[in-house]
Amino acid sequence: MxxxxxxxxxxxxxxxxxxxxxxxxxxxxxxxxxxxxxxSLGCGHAAPGILLACHQTYDECIGIFYSASTFLAADKRDILAWLTLAPPKYMGLVRHIR
Incomplete structure (x- = not known):
């Protein structure tokens, strides 16, 4: 509060x-x-500052982050490695991988 x-x-x-x-x-x-x-050493991504501001903004916009962002990868190995580390509950929200 x-x-x-x-x-x-x-x-x-x-x-x-x-x-x-x-x-x-x-x-x-x-x-x-x-x-x-x-x-585990090479497939994370930097979180936007709004996700790091506080717990409330994180909770309110993490789903929007995954559904609205475009995730860019150099090759399929990058995507596969990312999928093993990304939170499973948000993977269904991802719409754009390029």
């Missing part, structure tokens, strides 16, 4: 925040790390 009291974003109604999150991730591209023989 302290975040809601202090944050102009979190004081907005949820419908407006969701619209903002959708606009934020509309043309967002995530470059997947290059494949390596040790995928």
């Amino acid at each position: 302290a975040n809601q009291d202090q944050s102009p974003l979190l004081r907005l109604p949820p419908e407006l925040r969701n619209r903002i999150y959708h606009l934020f991730f509309k043309d967002h591209e995530v470059q997947l790390a290059r494949y390596s023989d040790r995928p």
